[in-house]
Amino acid sequence: MQIGFIGTGIMGTGIIKNFLRAGHVVTVYNRTPAHAQAVLDADAKWADSPRAVAAVSDVTFTMVGFPRDVEQVYFGSDGVLAGAKPGSTVVDMTTSQPVLAARIAQAAAKQSVRALDAPVSGGDVGAQKGTLTIMVGGDRSAYDQLQSLFSVIGQTVHYFGQAGNGQHAKMANQIMIAGTMTGLTEMLVYAKAAGLDLESVLATVGGGGGANWSLANYGPRILAGDYTPGFFVKHFVKDLRIALEEADRMGLDLPATKQAKALYQALLDAGHGDLGTQGLITSYPSWQK
Amino acid sequence: MQIGFIGTGIMGTGIIKNFLRAGHVVTVYNRTPAHAQAVLDADAKWADSPRAVAAVSDVTFTMVGFPRDVEQVYFGSDGVLAGAKPGSTVVDMTTSQPVLAARIAQAAAKQSVRALDAPVSGGDVGAQKGTLTIMVGGDRSAYDQLQSLFSVIGQTVHYFGQAGNGQHAKMANQIMIAGTMTGLTEMLVYAKAAGLDLESVLATVGGGGGANWSLANYGPRILAGDYTPGFFVKHFVKDLRIALEEADRMGLDLPATKQAKALYQALLDAGHGDLGTQGLITSYPSWQK
Numbered sequence: 001m002q003i004g005f006i007g008t009g010i011m012g013t014g015i016i017k018n019f020l021r022a023g024h025v026v027t028v029y030n031r032t033p034a035h036a037q038a039v040l041d042a043d044a045k046w047a048d049s050p051r052a053v054a055a056v057s058d059v060t061f062t063m064v065g066f067p068r069d070v071e072q073v074y075f076g077s078d079g080v081l082a083g084a085k086p087g088s089t090v091v092d093m094t095t096s097q098p099v100l101a102a103r104i105a106q107a108a109a110k111q112s113v114r115a116l117d118a119p120v121s122g123g124d125v126g127a128q129k130g131t132l133t134i135m136v137g138g139d140r141s142a143y144d145q146l147q148s149l150f151s152v153i154g155q156t157v158h159y160f161g162q163a164g165n166g167q168h169a170k171m172a173n174q175i176m177i178a179g180t181m182t183g184l185t186e187m188l189v190y191a192k193a194a195g196l197d198l199e200s201v202l203a204t205v206g207g208g209g210g211a212n213w214s215l216a217n218y219g220p221r222i223l224a225g226d227y228t229p230g231f232f233v234k235h236f237v238k239d240l241r242i243a244l245e246e247a248d249r250m251g252l253d254l255p256a257t258k259q260a261k262a263l264y265q266a267l268l269d270a271g272h273g274d275l276g277t278q279g280l281i282t283s284y285p286s287w288q289k
Numbered sequence: 290m291q292i293g294f295i296g297t298g299i300m301g302t303g304i305i306k307n308f309l310r311a312g313h314v315v316t317v318y319n320r321t322p323a324h325a326q327a328v329l330d331a332d333a334k335w336a337d338s339p340r341a342v343a344a345v346s347d348v349t350f351t352m353v354g355f356p357r358d359v360e361q362v363y364f365g366s367d368g369v370l371a372g373a374k375p376g377s378t379v380v381d382m383t384t385s386q387p388v389l390a391a392r393i394a395q396a397a398a399k400q401s402v403r404a405l406d407a408p409v410s411g412g413d414v415g416a417q418k419g420t421l422t423i424m425v426g427g428d429r430s431a432y433d434q435l436q437s438l439f440s441v442i443g444q445t446v447h448y449f450g451q452a453g454n455g456q457h458a459k460m461a462n463q464i465m466i467a468g469t470m471t472g473l474t475e476m477l478v479y480a481k482a483a484g485l486d487l488e489s490v491l492a493t494v495g496g497g498g499g500a501n502w503s504l505a506n507y508g509p510r511i512l513a514g515d516y517t518p519g520f521f522v523k524h525f526v527k528d529l530r531i532a533l534e535e536a537d538r539m540g541l542d543l544p545a546t547k548q549a550k551a552l553y554q555a556l557l558d559a560g561h562g563d564l565g566t567q568g569l570i571t572s573y574p575s576w577q578k
């Protein structure tokens with residue numbers, strides 16, 4: 001199967017390398033060509049536009065930054081839909097708006113192209129190791145057909161129904177993580193101010209009813225002062241913005257998620273969008289002392 | 290060793306039974322004597338006041354409801370400190386104010402009694418099974434001497450330093466759980482409104498970076514409409530109130546924890562203090578539809 005992949009960022013690079021290792025031919029495009037060098041060195045082929053990638057691919061994956069990038073990559077004059085062959089499939093792995101996923105699916109269907117939204121969690125490590133969690137919405141037959149491809153790059157793959165539902169599942173995931181990250185952060189801020197031994201706090205809280213993935217993975221990094229990104233603050237703010245816009249559209253008020261978004265937004269506005277999400281703790285004044 | 294235990298609620302009852310099973314003599318008191326029947330049937334002895342319990346005990350444990358109860362039980366004319374023998378130890382397992390723990394320790398020291406604050410997590414099941422997490426502050430020699438007793442009732446026991454630090458560690462634990470509970474709640478509210486299959490959402494989110502104890506344990510109960518208390522809303526509000534008062538005293542602003550407290554306070558004010566903490570989701574209007 002001819003695979004296309006648009007977006008060779010940290011995540012895309014890991015995923016593409018796994019496809020290549022599994023023996024697939026992968027044609028790639030990236031807005032900044034230099035950032036594609038790692039996958040070209042691993043024998044990916046280059047094409048000059050999303051349109052050109054889609055024109056030679058049976059399945060075209062996209063993983064770019066923001067919804068506006070997704071829109072450009074799909075609907076632009078040199079976009080994926082301008083090149084996609086009838087009978088081919090397009091898969092957007094960007095975390096993006098459910099409504100945009102539905103628009104892509106509608107437009108694709110008109111030209112006999114099947115579409116999936118398939119955002120992931122698991123970060124750069126998951127992308128490298130092929131252990132991503134993949135949340136899929138869209139055409140069921142396309143999902144069934146691509147299961148073997150998804151299994152190359154993900155450990156847990158779940159189909160959530162109509163176009164956009166993969167994005168909704170990802171939003172649910174991010175809302176959960178907003179809770180674990182703000183809880184972890186304020187827990188450590190409190191414990192430090194109280195003069196507790198923080199490694200003992202992580203061991204104790206992480207061994208009981210407070211146990212969670214963020215504590216286990218980011219807690220030790222925070223104590224080590226390591227704020228390098230597993231997941232960027234700027235992307236988390238984007239995700240929470242989409243989640244809250246969708247919640248609003250559905251008539252939901254989610255005060256805890258709003259509060260988490262406000263805290264991360266302030267961190268972004270202060271110029272720290274390129275920190276990892278565990279960097280939230282640096283915005284609490286007492287932590288720095 | 291003669292053990293005294295004041296407070297035969299759900300938690301106390303489980304703990305006392307484990308002491309009895311391990312062969313200890315346990316003398317108990319409870320404000321409502323009828324609630325002590327289960328442990329009396331298991332061969333605990335009765336005394337007519339906290340003072341009378343302490344007078345016959347080498348170690349007196351207390352586990353009551355609110356800080357005002359702790360104050361009464363220790364400092365009342367029929368209280369523990371009025372009866373405690375020189376050389377004995379008192380251990381408050383109530384989740385209570387760090388500053389009150391320090392006051393008890395000071396008053397106890399004046400009469401050659403050693404004091405520990407030792408709040409727990411792990412709930413009724415942990416109390417029954419002897420698998421509690423115990424967070425200890427106070428006299429180090431008393432902690433060392435009582436380790437074998439703690440090991441009868443707890444799986445993880447950690448010493449955090451001076452009097453009040455056990456309470457501080459418990460506050461840190463509750464701040465973490467405020468994050469997991471609000472995140473879990475709003476995640477499910479969102480996912481339901483979006484029309485996702487909620488069991489799939491729990492499996493997917495709980496299998497990745499959003500994994501946490503609250504999701505694994507309370508998620509399925511919420512889907513089953515089971516809001517019976519593992520941990521009471523009214524007690525969680527008390528804990529978060531203490532945590533935020535302490536944070537305020539230390540000059541900390543913890544916005545996410547404040548928001549979580551506000552949500553649980555509203556649930557309590559609406560008359561639902563006797564729900565389990567997973568009942569928070571019932572306060573989101575769309576969940577009921």
